[in-house]
Amino acid sequence: MSTKGIVRGIIANLVIVEADGPVSQNEICYLHTGGTKLMAEVIKVTGKDAYVQVFESTRGLKINDTVIFDGHMLEVTLGPGILSRNYDGLQNDLDKMDGVFLQRGDYTYPLDNDKLWDFKPLAKVGDSVQAASWLGEVDENGQPHKIMVPFVMEESYTVKTLVAAGQYRIHDTIAEVEDGQGKMHTITMVQKWPVKKAIKAYKEKPRPFKLLETGVRIIDTINPIVEGGTGFIPGPFGTGKTVLQHAISKQAEADIVIIAACGERANEVVEIFTEFPELDDPHTGRKLMERTTIIANTSNMPVASREASVYTAMTIGEYYRSQGLRVLLMADSTSRWAQALREMSNRLEELPGQDAFPMDLSAIIANFYARAGYVYLNSGDVGSITFIGTVSPAGGNLKEPVTESTKKAARCFYALQQSRADSKRYPAVNPIDSYSKYLEYPEFESYIQDRIGDGWIPMINEVKIILQRGLEVSEQINILGDDGVPVDYHVTFMKSEMIDFVILQQDAFDAIDMMTPIQRQEYMLNKVMDIVHTDFKFDSFTEVSVYFKRLINVMRQMNYSEFESDKFKNFEKELSDLIAERAVS
Amino acid sequence: MATKAFQKIYTKITAITKATITLKADGVGYDELATVNGRLAQVVKMMRDDVTLQVFGGTDGIPTNAEVTFLGKSPTLKVSDQLAGRFFNAFGDPIDGGPAIEGSEVAIGGPSVNPVRRKQPSELIATGIAGIDLNNTLVSGQKIPFFADPDQPFNQVMANVALRAKADKIILGGMGLTNDDYLYFRNVFENAGALNRIISFVNTTENPPVERLLVPDMSLTAAEYFAVEKNENVLVLLTDMTLYADALSIVSNRMDQIPSKDSMPGSLYSDLAKIYEKAVQFPEGGSITIIAVTTLAGGDITHAIPDNTGYITEGQLFLRKDSDIGKVIVDPFRSLSRLKQLVAGKKTREDHPPVMNTAVRLFADAANAKTKMENGFDLSDYDERTLAFAKEYSNDLLAIDVNINTTEMLDKGWDLFGRHFTKDEVAIKQEMVDKYWPKA
Ligand SMILES: Nc1ncnc2c1ncn2[C@@H]1O[C@H](COP(=O)(O)OP(=O)(O)OP(=O)(O)O)[C@@H](O)[C@H]1O
């Protein structure tokens, strides 16, 4: 018997329900009003009263309307067919909905019930299995999609039956397994999991160490992120958070990309819908959309499901990670999620923390980021979730609760700077304040030594020192005037400008420059650093900037040319001639 | 809005604040409308049998035995082609002396468009103002505000934009509009012979501020009718959204909500997003474009209202007075149209993006030269030339009184480059320079 209740109070999307039986925290319930069912989640219980946040508009809801509790928490449905889909924050399939407008109470099934999948068994009868063990696989958009023992099955089991290779629907029985007490369990291709709970069906979560190539130089070269790493991009409005995230999601070396559009603009999601089916995955040549799932809970969609959307995305990520895949998860913007928490906390009249955010904001953010990571599965395979969130700080001021809490949780910090965006130095990542903690990991260091070489990390550190020095010198030039400082200062400044223009700045809209593979990044950085280490002869400061602007121009032309093409080599030749003009040996 | 006869009348109010009243009632729906001694009110909170109503006209003079009647519906607007050419108050009642509208009654603040049903915006909106068309091109289906200090002529610019935009319908949502400004809009539209394309929902400074809260939803409900049912291109003008947000804070503060930054409600982002996200390109061809005004206090864009707006809209148009030429210009640094790349160089001449970027870059060089001059350093020949360029660029292109087509703007740009700079300094792709550099 499920618990029932009646509506006792309504304040916007917070509803107080008097329950006639047991209810649990985070349990889902449905409010029945005027012929529709509105989904809601319990967020607080006092006595008989359950406080529920409704995932829809409560317009027209009445006191005494009936509520039926569902007996379980907010869950996602996991199985083949998630890729290429467009879901809302509660995993409703947006494409299955009728009409141009979203209708309240219209809940659609996230998977395709009738599609036949080519199943190949991986386990055999008699095998001992546990949660997340791979029983077989199907082909999902050209990638193997593992059919696993459901995560909720917490014991160890023996496989009693397993279907032969062939075509099956998601709800067909794939296997039967027996638990320690001799009880049989049926397994299909579909399972459910509560979104707010981390899936822990893996052996170990070591520190991540493998470079995740994004093709974005200011990330890969300067502050790299790793497979299973975490990062965040704070920045005032219009500084390029979304453009940077889209670039990463197009280019990163990931098997699965999940994009959670959390409380942002619908037109930005439309851009993904429009472009991704046309664009190629640079690593496999298939269409980008084939590896992508979009969770679109845009700013005009219900606030409570905005909060759910990031968890929905993370849970889907964990599902694919358990299949031994590299998942890249993007959330734009986590501030909107935090604001959803704030709206609710305010309505609950909880004691507010800083800027009226809930007191436990830091813990909530930390718990969420902790679900990312690189894992060794029980089978010995590896999988990862790399998570990058954007933060939209109020007034562009980084000293606000969401940015500060996220800084404690994420290991890479890509701070977008208004002044860089204003001067069109894109991506506007501040090269001085941003950091990647992974550069300090010995595991990463030895990985990068094998992959690129011993000198790489020391060189990156040198680059950062030059950028810092360039900034200091430019401040002095501003105070003292161009001829108030030695010519050397101008050289130092222009060398840092050269690193900025050739390495840091990157045109996200140019077909070639937008994505730079790591070998090319290494090649260009070596070129630039050779120039940095060269002494040049100048008679006056006016010559310095003219000369370096020429160097920069040629190297930018190289960036715009196909790597090692004739065009590229011609510019390279031009560059060496230019260097020879002024270099003192 | 007439009350229905069969409804129960309550006469026992248990609490009154400046904007709300509370009474015991049953059978009421959330968001439902009521009248309180004839004033329109809306349910904002229900707790057991206590119902709290937000009274749009304010509660001044409301007695505890006022007559309260529930109307059984949330705010609605009657929509039909009859809306065209008419002026209404915030409740959708005619204020032009004309007859009531006949049409189907729809709830305002209706559902959102399913994101997968949207189309990517791609139609350029030409305004003749180069500060907009050249540097910050607008696209139908876009949402963009003017950020301006209260003394800037934003309403004039907006009226010009509206008239030149070739929209099928222009819907004016006026919030806290002075009566003079309201009459100004009326006259401009009338003189342009455009009245039949205009629909206005106006709350003037003479009306209670809380009424303003209905204006955006009324305007957008009318817009959706024409964009969805008639596949028309509708331009919605919302001025001034800062006064709208102020009204939001009045209501939420009186309901004891914990204010967040700048005494604004914590839900400000969602409240504003719900309005602005109604801008859309429909697959069937209709569209809703929103041009709004957000007035600033002392140019401060970090205040919660412009800040949240900037995070929602697709760019902003920043007006400022250029003291060098004594005119108001569209500031090329702080303005941005995020959708311009969808049309610039695609629907306009191919040299549009480089001309736009180069001119702004050179204008930035001029700003640096100016700082240099003010700090007492010597100016180079290049500095002098950028300053001369900046003055002409500002006067001939950035000023809001410019009215030319995009091709003329581009030609003007090349003309300025040619007269003040060398080809090297301009550094535009060679093919373009060969084609467009002014012949000596
Ligand atoms: N890498 C880039 N290259 C070229 N232009 C860029 C780049 N990044 C950003 N821009 C420009 O800046 C505009 C704003 O970028 P974006 O939408 O990513 O900002 P945002 O930080 O996500 O802002 P918001 O917080 O309001 O969502 C883009 O429309 C584009 O014109």
Ligand SMILES: [Mg+2]
């Ligand atoms: Mg963004």
